[in-house]
Amino acid sequence: MYIMEKAPAKINLSLDVLHKRKDGFHEVEMVMTTIDLADRIELTSLKKNKIVLEAESRYVPNDERNLAYLAAKKMKKHYSITGGVHIKLTKHVPVAAGLAGGSSDAAAVLRGMARLFDLDTTPGELAEIGAEIGSDVSFCVHGGTALATGRGEKIEELPAPPPCWVVLAKPPIGVSTKTIYQALDVKEAGHPDTSSMVEALRTGDYEKMCQSVGNTLEGVTVRLYPEVAQLKEHMLQAGADTSLMSGSGPTVFSLVEPDVKARRICNHLKGFCDEVYMVRVLGTKETLD
Numbered sequence: 001m002y003i004m005e006k007a008p009a010k011i012n013l014s015l016d017v018l019h020k021r022k023d024g025f026h027e028v029e030m031v032m033t034t035i036d037l038a039d040r041i042e043l044t045s046l047k048k049n050k051i052v053l054e055a056e057s058r059y060v061p062n063d064e065r066n067l068a069y070l071a072a073k074k075m076k077k078h079y080s081i082t083g084g085v086h087i088k089l090t091k092h093v094p095v096a097a098g099l100a101g102g103s104s105d106a107a108a109v110l111r112g113m114a115r116l117f118d119l120d121t122t123p124g125e126l127a128e129i130g131a132e133i134g135s136d137v138s139f140c141v142h143g144g145t146a147l148a149t150g151r152g153e154k155i156e157e158l159p160a161p162p163p164c165w166v167v168l169a170k171p172p173i174g175v176s177t178k179t180i181y182q183a184l185d186v187k188e189a190g191h192p193d194t195s196s197m198v199e200a201l202r203t204g205d206y207e208k209m210c211q212s213v214g215n216t217l218e219g220v221t222v223r224l225y226p227e228v229a230q231l232k233e234h235m236l237q238a239g240a241d242t243s244l245m246s247g248s249g250p251t252v253f254s255l256v257e258p259d260v261k262a263r264r265i266c267n268h269l270k271g272f273c274d275e276v277y278m279v280r281v282l283g284t285k286e287t288l289d
């Protein structure tokens with residue numbers, strides 16, 4: 001049997017870090033939403049008891065270190081699956097970019113294997129398995145738009161953002177999430193107003209959403225990579241309604257309503273950044289199918 005799953009990237013509309021926990025992770029409050037930029041996961045069941053990963057990208061590992069492979073291993077163990085699976089992964093989401101590409105690939109394998117082997121499971125159960133793989137995997141299992149708390153694994157569904165375009169620009173650097181969290185001084189950093197962002201989504205208020213964006217990690221990444229701040233500035237100069245770094249970076253996104261404006265920002269950015277994307281915000285679970 002063969003099935004295909006989309007693995008969409010996420011952006012953090014807001015990301016607040018509250019404090020460092022005893023287990024070394026940070027307590028966060030994040031509003032996340034999926035965007036129409038996705039990897040493709042193709043799964044084929046195998047009679048032999050093995051996991052075969054075919055990743056057509058020189059940027060990701062082709063073995064057990066790949067989060068898609070790890071997800072398949074966890075599923076086999078958790079549900080005592082005796083058969084094997086062939087995973088074909090086609091990357092479109094930039095790697096180590098703050099867009100959760102790897103987490104979304106893992107989540108797509110969790111969802112996909114549940115379908116492939118006709119397992120009696122729930123998204124909540126898959127999200128729990130996902131949390132063992134990474135903090136962002138639970139959100140990626142559910143998709144849509146959500147408030148993520150704890151270390152990111154506690155998910156509360158939110159309404160999709162008002163329809164808009166997302167223009168993304170990724171400078172040619174890979175950022176380690178761990179390094180950024182480690183360099184953060186929670187007391188010194190800026191903190192977004194999460195409740196204002198939640199309110200904006202609940203009322204479908206585009207302007208309020210744009211005003212409420214914020215990311216506690218942005219200042220840390222900007223200190224290490226000043227080009228992140230420059231990209232933000234370029235986006236705003238070109239007419240973006242708002243602009244923010246996603247996750248631990250270095251990708252910067254801007255939001256804008258009319259497509260002509262989004263195209264203008266894209267063209268402006270392409271002058272000095274090779275990786276520029278113009279995509280729709282997805283924001284709902286249904287669009288994962």
Ligand SMILES: C[C@@](CO)(OP(=O)(O)O)[C@H](O)COP(=O)(O)OP(=O)(O)OC[C@H]1O[C@@H](n2ccc(N)nc2=O)[C@H](O)[C@@H]1O
Nearest residue numbers: 024025026098099100134135136151177178181247248249
């Ligand atoms: C910053 C965020 C925002 O969405 O995303 P990315 O920039 O990675 O996309 C997430 O919090 C990242 O989630 P994820 O990438 O799954 O992180 P994990 O693999 O669980 O953790 C990587 C490392 O980041 C740190 N970490 C992660 C999450 C958290 N709440 N506190 C932390 O301190 C820990 O040092 C951990 O060892």
Ligand SMILES: Nc1ncnc2c1ncn2[C@@H]1O[C@H](COP(=O)(O)OP(=O)(O)O)[C@@H](O)[C@H]1O
Nearest residue numbers: 060066067095096097098099100101102103105
């Ligand atoms: N399927 C995968 N896709 C992307 N990166 C992966 C994958 N599996 C493992 N990784 C590793 O995970 C790290 C972070 O990847 P990614 O999820 O793209 O970062 P981010 O969450 O910052 O967007 C990279 O260093 C990469 O080598």
